[in-house]
Amino acid sequence: MRGLLVELGASLFARGYSVGSAGNISVRLPDGYLMTPTNSSLGRLDAARISKLDAGWNHVGGDKPSKEVFMHRAVLTARPEAGAVVHLHSTHATAISCLASPGDEAPIPPLTPYFVMRVGRSLPVVRYYRPGDPAMEGEIHAAALGARAMLLANHGPVVSGRSLVDAVYAAEELEESARLALMLRGQAARGLTPAQVEDLLRSFG
Template identity: 85%
Template sequence: MSKEADLRESLCRLGASLFARGYSVGSAGNISVRLDDGYLMTPTNSSLGSLDPASLSKLAPDWSHVSGDKPTKEVFLHRAVLTARAEAGAVVHLHSTHATAISCLASPGDTAPIPPLTPYFVMRVGRSLPVVRYWRPGDARMEPEIHAAALTARAMLLANHGPVVSGKSLIDAVYAAEELEESARLALMLRGMGARGLTEAEVEDLLGTFG
């Protein structure tokens, strides 16, 4: 199996897993993967639960549509992150419930709407989680702000919309998106309870050890 064929199968399998566990509903959410000769992306109005490897959208290095179904209307979102982060191999955008709830509570411009409560949040998501101000879904005018946020952060929250997470590989991006959702759920559970977060020294130790 070629590398691209393997990525097509993996994208559909992981998308179905996210959908089955409620990380996306209906046709919400989209995923992209960097290829040697362009990008793979989930099609517009498609469900992560029923993706077809042969129908995935393929885009050229200049982001023009090459083959497969028409890509998601949020191509610009993936372009913003993947051009900002040369090391990123994939981007996952979900409407997962708890992360989206945090995106409704946090103020645009906030860079730490979820405290570092667990080591795996720091290891997979990082120190910074910027909140990008609200734009209508599909509004390409948000691209510069997403790009700016991605220059310093692996993940972000779109205000009143949901999380956008990148990773070195597709599986890394999916794991990070899952960790972000669980960390958001934990943060909401512990609101007002005086939970002990990780100290700055503990965060630095994690970042220095795991990157």
């Protein structure tokens, strides 16, 4: 799992989904969690130094975990089926997070089936908190109870998935959907109908 985390982090970084030391990833294990270390670059992770937390979220190995540990704990405790969380500062999704109002549940319209299949029906916008602020945990937990992904206002996307690969795929799909939404702003774009969205959710969950 450590090797896969390094590989996928490097792939996200190489394609500009994170820059510098921005972004962080967590993975649920049978006995706890793996998390990218604080101030680490997703493009240059060292498998041996990835943070290990026990089932009670205590740091037990590797480098000090990301300061966003509260965010990851909020999502993974709200969604017991989730195996991983990916938080990025990807350009287009972050742009939407600066345009949308906190409390908005659908800042990106359902333009494509894969947005619905990977992200879901709801994409709540959580009001701004400074990075690493533990006060964010309650609101993120509440949002995660009803949504696989969310946008943090003026900050970026937080995406969960059943596995690390699923979470990365969903984060990538969210970024591409945000790019499409921005490209089509002001145009008479044809979105999916409510019936088409329901059909996708019934078929793919």
